[in-house]
Each structure stands twice: as structure tokens, then as C-alpha cells.
Amino acid sequence: MSGMSDPFSFNAGAVESSYVGNLGEAFRRFGEQDDEVLLVSPDLGAGPVTGAFVQQFPDRFIDAGIAECNAMSMAAGLSTYGYKVFVLQMGAFGALKCAEQIRTDIAFAQVPVRILSAWSGLAMGFFGTTHHALEDIAITRSIPGLTVLAPADDNAASAMLEASEQVYGPVFIRLTDANVNPVYSEPPKVTVGRFGTVREGRDGTIIGTGLGAQLAAGAADLLAEEGLAIRVLDAYSLKPLDEAAIVAAARETGTLLTVEEHLVTGGLGSAVGEVLARNALATRFGIHGLPDETLTVGMPDELYAHYGLTIEATAARMRALVCDPR
Structure with missing residues (x-):
């Protein structure tokens, strides 16, 4: 600790x-x-x-x-x-x-x-x-x-x-209690079973939910300064999932990263991985979340920094996927 x-x-x-x-x-x-x-x-x-x-x-x-x-x-x-x-x-x-x-x-x-x-x-x-x-x-x-x-x-x-x-x-x-990088300036139009498109792009896609959507938007803005146009999808509907948006992102951008304030097992990343498998899509894919272990104790901001749930760490993970996908 x-x-x-x-x-x-x-x-x-x-x-x-x-x-x-x-x-x-x-x-x-x-x-x-x-x-x-x-x-x-x-x-x-x-x-x-x-x-x-x-x-x-x-x-x-x-x-x-x-x-x-x-x-x-x-x-x-x-x-x-x-x-x-x-x-x-x-x-x-x-x-x-x-x-x-x-x-x-x-x-x-x-x-x-x-x-x-x-x-x-x-x-x-x-x-x-x-x-x-x-x-x-x-x-x-x-x-x-x-x-x-x-x-x-x-x-x-x-x-x-x-x-x-x-x-x-x-x-x-x-409900996420995080207020790191608010995504919406007013209540958005929400349709159950769909994702919200927060940023357009064709160099890769970050799909975030809750705090993950806040981090995704911030990371895309950082990467835009480096010349990368990253699509950002707000996965506000986790069930039903927007399978069409996931498939389109995989085919059109070639790289997917999910971001969530949840264990990497069983959450958004697992759900997106299931969609990719069902549709036999070969794409670069990463899951950015919390490790499958008993986590430590602290204030939320400290824990976000400790476990890499920050805009900078999200941008680094996406940059590595796009530029060095090994």
C-alpha cells in the first residue's frame, strides 16, 4: 500500500x-x-x-x-x-x-x-x-x-x-462516481441497445463505459495531438450490447481497446471479445481495466493512478496497440 x-x-x-x-x-x-x-x-x-x-x-x-x-x-x-x-x-x-x-x-x-x-x-x-x-x-x-x-x-x-x-x-x-473528464455538457439522447459516438476516427477505437468513457475521450484528445484519429464509443448500454457498432469499429478502424472501472474478467472487455469471436473478426484488441486480484485500499484518485485508470495511461495503452501491436 x-x-x-x-x-x-x-x-x-x-x-x-x-x-x-x-x-x-x-x-x-x-x-x-x-x-x-x-x-x-x-x-x-x-x-x-x-x-x-x-x-x-x-x-x-x-x-x-x-x-x-x-x-x-x-x-x-x-x-x-x-x-x-x-x-x-x-x-x-x-x-x-x-x-x-x-x-x-x-x-x-x-x-x-x-x-x-x-x-x-x-x-x-x-x-x-x-x-x-x-x-x-x-x-x-x-x-x-x-x-x-x-x-x-x-x-x-x-x-x-x-x-x-x-x-x-x-x-x-x-453509476460511476468519477468526475475525471465529463463527456457530456447536457443530457445526451440515449437509446437502449446502442452506444454513443463521442469522437469520430479511423485509426482505432476506444470503447469505454462509465469512467472508462471519460478516460477514452481524454485519451483520444491526447492522441489527436500526435496525429491519430481515434473513434470513441460510449458503451452506456452493456446489455443489450451494440453489436453493430463493435463490428463496424473492428472492420473500419482495425484496433479496439475497451476501458472500464471493473475487473478485466467478465466486464465490458469480455463482452466485446465475445462479439469479435461470434463474428470471426481478427483485429488488434486490448482490455484496459483492473487486474484480476484483490485490490488495495485508498482514495479513488490514488487508486486510479495506482492501477492506470488515467487519461495518460489509457492513451499509452492505445498508442501501443495502434503503433506497436505485437
Whole structure:
């Protein structure tokens, strides 16, 4: 843990969520427009994501206590009575601890529960490895009948609320807390099953999700200064995946790099690799993410630097793929 700050001496007040603004206000407006919207959460309702909703509609908020699995089952039951139920969960527990409830009570039954999985990835890394949320993409994308979305930033997150209305069944929305390089200046148009094109280019493609999309856009800008035109795709729809965009990028640019704040096993990189294999596409391909090991403890920015989840490290990885693909 050399070079990391003392995880027991951090100032909790200094850890600000990037979702204080647009997403929190968008969720409040969502509740204002539809009095069937309910929020269930295990001791998280007053936080930045849903605090404005809870303050305005306290009678439509159910605090399940620190009982994440119960919150999921409760939401599933309420949704069968016609309510539009949202569950706010901490990323480390929302998918890993509640996998059975998500699969059996929610996805199997195809009830329209929307799961807001906040503080994903390394956002809560200062609490220790128990609070790393690094397996959730792998878990959720393997559950039949579950749509998985992952906005790149706050503006994209507010758009995901509207996008979730396109889906009949349950939706898992993986929220990144990172604010390294925001991708969108306003809520983008979002279509479930599609990727967003953030940069055009034909020298290679970086496909990022969540923080990875922020890093991809920044890396492409750095590489543009070197004369490389890199396409950037925002993989906000992880399931269903935009297979057509992946195939087109492989054929048109010849090099693909995926970037994600998730383990390199089972996440976006694995999903893209499956598409390449299904379509028998021979292309230069790399996965930039977190190693398949127990990670160390620290503040998010320290962990990003330690594990290479930075714009500079992403650019270096892409440069190596394009210029020296051995």
C-alpha cells in the first residue's frame, strides 16, 4: 500500500458525489411527474442521488434499513401492485450480495424495478476491499431478462432515467462516481441497445463505459495531438450490447481497446471479445481495466493512478496497440 493515504484518516466530508446535481434533480422531477414512483433503499435515501426526492416525497420512500437483499425483494413485491419502484443500492452490495434477489425475484418475474447502483468501481475504496464494486458488470450481464446501463457522467445518468422507460422489464443502472473528464455538457439522447459516438476516427477505437468513457475521450484528445484519429464509443448500454457498432469499429478502424472501472474478467472487455469471436473478426484488441486480484485500499484518485485508470495511461495503452501491436 506504499504511496496510499491512511484509509482511516480520510475526511468523509471531502468525498463529494458527482451526482449531487443533475441526476438528483432529474429523479426528483421524475417523482413529481408520476405519483406512482416509489423509492426503496437500505439506509441510503438521504444521500446525494435521491435526497431531493426523499425530502419532497417522504411518504413515497421506504427505508429498508441495512438489509440490501430485503430491499430488493420488497421492491419486487411493490412493483406487482403497479408502482414504479426504484432501488438505490451501494455498488459493492447491490449486485454481489443481492444477485439471487435480482435474478429470482426481479429478473425472472420481469417486474419493472429500476436499480440505481451508486458508488460503483473504486468510489468507496477508502472503506477497504469489501467496498470495491468490481464484479457487478460480470454478474448483472449474465442474468437473463435484465437490462444493464452504465452512464459516463452526471448528465448521462439523468438521461438514463428517461431511457429506462423504454424497457418493459427490470433495469440495472451502474453509476460511476468519477468526475475525471465529463463527456457530456447536457443530457445526451440515449437509446437502449446502442452506444454513443463521442469522437469520430479511423485509426482505432476506444470503447469505454462509465469512467472508462471519460478516460477514452481524454485519451483520444491526447492522441489527436500526435496525429491519430481515434473513434470513441460510449458503451452506456452493456446489455443489450451494440453489436453493430463493435463490428463496424473492428472492420473500419482495425484496433479496439475497451476501458472500464471493473475487473478485466467478465466486464465490458469480455463482452466485446465475445462479439469479435461470434463474428470471426481478427483485429488488434486490448482490455484496459483492473487486474484480476484483490485490490488495495485508498482514495479513488490514488487508486486510479495506482492501477492506470488515467487519461495518460489509457492513451499509452492505445498508442501501443495502434503503433506497436505485437
